[in-house]
Amino acid sequence: MTEHENEAPVRNRRAKSVTRAEEIQKAELRVRKSQPDKPCHQPRDSLFSWSSGFDNFTGFVNWGFLLLGIGGIRLLLENFIKYGIRVDPRQWFLFLSGKNDGGEEHPSILLIFYSTVPVVLCLLIEKGLAVEIIAHGPGMVFHVVNLIVMVLMPMVVIHVKDSGFSLIGAMYVCMLYAILFLKLWSYVQVNMWCRLSSRRKSTSQGRMRRQSLSCNNLQSSEVKQNGNATADARDEKEGRSPALVQYPDNLTLGDLYYYILAPTLCYELNFPRTQRIRKRFLIKRILEVLVGCQVVMSLFQQWMVPSVKNSLIPFSNMDVAKASERLLKLAIPNHLMWLCFFYLVFHSYLNLMGELLHFADRNFYGDWWNSNNIDTFWRSWNIPVHRWAIRHLYIPIVGMGYGKSTASITVFFISAFFHEYLVSVPLKTFKIWAFMGMMGQIPLSALSKIVEKRCGARWGNIVVWSSLIIGQPLCIMMYYHDYVVTHFGETLLEDYSIV
Amino acid sequence: MTEHENEAPVRNRRAKSVTRAEEIQKAELRVRKSQPDKPCHQPRDSLFSWSSGFDNFTGFVNWGFLLLGIGGIRLLLENFIKYGIRVDPRQWFLFLSGKNDGGEEHPSILLIFYSTVPVVLCLLIEKGLAVEIIAHGPGMVFHVVNLIVMVLMPMVVIHVKDSGFSLIGAMYVCMLYAILFLKLWSYVQVNMWCRLSSRRKSTSQGRMRRQSLSCNNLQSSEVKQNGNATADARDEKEGRSPALVQYPDNLTLGDLYYYILAPTLCYELNFPRTQRIRKRFLIKRILEVLVGCQVVMSLFQQWMVPSVKNSLIPFSNMDVAKASERLLKLAIPNHLMWLCFFYLVFHSYLNLMGELLHFADRNFYGDWWNSNNIDTFWRSWNIPVHRWAIRHLYIPIVGMGYGKSTASITVFFISAFFHEYLVSVPLKTFKIWAFMGMMGQIPLSALSKIVEKRCGARWGNIVVWSSLIIGQPLCIMMYYHDYVVTHFGETLLEDYSIV
Secondary structure, rough: OHHHHHHHHHHHHHHHHHHHHHHHHHHHHHHHHHOOOOOOOOOOOOOOHHHOOOOOOOOOOHHHHHHHHHHHHHHHHHHHHHOOOOOHHHHHHHHOOOOOOOOOOOOHHHHHOOOHHHHHHHHHHHHHHHHHOOHHHHHHHHHHHHHHHHHHHHHHHHHHHHHOHHHHHHHHHHHHHHHHHHHHHHHHHHHHHHHHHHHHHHHHOHHHHHOOOOOOHHHEEEEEHHHHHHHHHHHHHOOOOOOOOOOOOOOOOHHHHHHHHOOOOOOOOOOOOOOOOHHHHHHHHHHHHHHHHHHHHHHHHHHHHHHHHHHHHHHHHOHHHHHHHHHHHHHHHHHHHHHHHHHHHHHHHHHHHHHOOOOOOOOOOOOOOOOOOOOHHHHHHOHHHHHHHHHHHHHHHHHOOOOHHHEEEHHHHHHHHHHHHHHHHHHHHHHHHHHHHHOHHHHHHHHHHHHHHHHOHHHHHHHHHHHHHHHHHHHHHHHHHHHHHHHHHHHHHHHHHHH | HHHHHHHHHHHHHHHHHHHHHHHHHHHHHHHHHOOOOOOOOOOEOOOOOHOOOOOOOOOHHHHHHHHHHHHHHHHHHHHHHOOOOOOHHHHHHHHHEEEEOOOOOHHHHHHHOHHHHHHHHHHHHHHHHOOOOOOOOHHHOOOOOOHHHHHHHHHHHHHHHHEEEEEHHHHHHHHHHHHHHHHHHHHHHHHHHHHHHHHHHHOOOHHHHHOOHHHHHHOOOOOHHHHHHHHHHHHHHHHOOOOOOOOOOOHHHHHHHHHHHHOOOOOOOOEEEOOOOHHHHHHHHHHHHHHHHHHHHHHHHHHHHHHHHHHHHHHOOOOOHHHHHHHHHHHHHHHHHHHHHHHHHHHHHHHEEEHHHOOOEEHHHHHHHOOOOOOHHHHHHOHHHOOOOOOOOHHHHHHHOOHHHHHHHHHHHHHHHHHHHHHHHOOOOOOHHHHHHOOOOHHHHHHHHHHHHHHHHHHHHHHHHHHHHHOOOOOHHHHHHHHHHHHHHHHHHHHHHHO
């Protein structure tokens, strides 16, 4: 009562009348209790009535997860009854090596070995630029040509090999080359910053003034003096080597390959390092990677493949009810696979590489599961790519004088291109579903922000999850349908529908 | 820091070293930030690592409910695709009237009308006891005979009519007679208390002294004097009639039928009453009853019947994998139906009757959804029956000098008998699955208490929900299987398996 002094008169009167009503009720109860019929009723509201004021429904959260678990077990049983055990570990190596039924070679493995060529080329160009054998302009042209040729290589090989290349093998080689492209882009750009910075310090040529105007660099060189002093003082106490690698000492094959293996897409001359390898942590991650790979592969062979195949006919016949049912059925294994895949790659694998390489920055993902709109989701689910996009695309574009929205849309555009690349090239069907799916995130993001504002954070979060659960299988179905139509013709669809 | 003064030395040292480590890290960061390669990494742990201390996974609750919703929609679609629309409102009336395909009459309706006979008989016996035409001993014998004949009546009618009685019609008539049995038991016992109390007051015969020793009655008569004084004082202010009905003025047909229609199983001479009928509340409850009945009926026709039929063969062949899959598939619609049924009966219907009859005590159910062990669940899901069991079974048995565990087990035993009665009589298969199911609650209760203690309240709650979701369909399957085997023979099972 003391906390609400200003409300006191009204509250007191109400409180008094409540007390009086209570007293009357109590007196009534006393009278009734004194009867020989042992009364047991008293005026009360049911818990579901609003007037009861009851709102503890936490038990239903357990109920929800229990039903989910039961549904999952049932689906698993149904799947085994229908299809038997389809998991075949022998196929996994073949898949990964890229060898197909018709093929003789392991094109994925060849392409992995080939990837050293553009990497070494890139280093050589950088060396040339550092010792000024190659001028800045032609050097950049060489780099761009090298990177574009690298990205096109899997497309050409997959096109030439055609049926001799398995889908999964092709897909992960494309993934590898896309990652290499982003890594080398970052490597070239960072080395360019360093080169320009060191030249600006030694000489002050007019051609470079434009780039050195960024006050960032001016500030940073001031801070550097103080920083070095502090660091030296500290290092005397700690007995550690303070030596930061300076450009162009970093241009070695060892440094470049450390960066290529490190779990990041942003090059730095001096990555933060850990002191030691935590053995228990390492063993856990290794086990997770080994078990997780099996789980994802098994889910794929046992659950995804039959679901996708089954949904082909209803999807082709535009039978809305059946296609929706199939789509929802496909959504569950696809989503579970994605979740496993996410954990496997972003937690287990990247942490494993980080631990082995003494790489200290393990910020590979944010808490995207709590994100209340699409933007937050895209910013937090894949931190390495997000960081790359900010550092090597967004900030340079804004620095070049363009607006922030231009920069955002460019980021989305490049991201959409790589999504398309990762799907279209292995499938050899150049449709634009993945590209459209990515570009569709822009209106969806606006929608989710409206939902978040109007209906609250919880509904924003639900929109994010829905787009994740439903959007992916929709794209997969579209691609698979087009893939079957393009490569096996309409006749196959008709054969299927007879069966 | 001030809250933990005694820990201060250790904490301070640790805090200092933390601060020092932070300072070093900051200095390092400053040095690194000053480099021309624009460093963006810093030492951090991944969110899923324990060392990160991150624990906000609320988004996964939304995820759970979303997956549940998607699963539900898919099941609905699958059901419509497989079976088409099976809802047939014409059948509902036939079901309820008890008329079967073969039958000519509506035996359920006849049995409902017949139920007035034991009710009126009961009242007549009470009247006789009140005016002392009938002595206490023979009167009790008459009551017991009347009640037993009443409970046996549906069994006999269903056995005689046999195929002319629909399952659902038979089931709800049995339910009605069981409720009537509990109500009349309470009526007889309460009137007995009143009679004994009034006689004890007027005369103090040696025969009655044994029963009046309960100090409860002594106390209550004292309180009554005070209570009456208070009540009189209040009534002068309020201008309301204080007149409580006293025994034997309550022995009228109107009072008895008010009690029979009222949403309670415990008789009282003066029920707490509401002042007025809330019209909006009443309309809502009427709509809920109308819509809810349709939903339950539709779920039954559309989902339960096909699921139960489909699970018959795997269940009969003891095919564990298929039977489990079917059982889990049956569990979902059964559980949803039960939830709808619970809300429909315990919230909508009982509140509707309460509102119409000015009955003020609406405490028909507790928050069983939060209960952490089986005991709490049974105490809170069906308050009218629980209250009846405490008032008319448990307390009298304890009052007779038996132990509390004896009383508890007796309550469970009677409850198990009525569960068996409600299932076996309509199905005409006298197996003991329901009885065993109910008696099995005793070890299950012990188990759930162990789980609650060892693994925490959440896991206790999950055990309660699991037993609810899985236990019911298991019993249904057992009964349906035995029902088909008994009434249609093994041949039908074989016919089914060919189809």
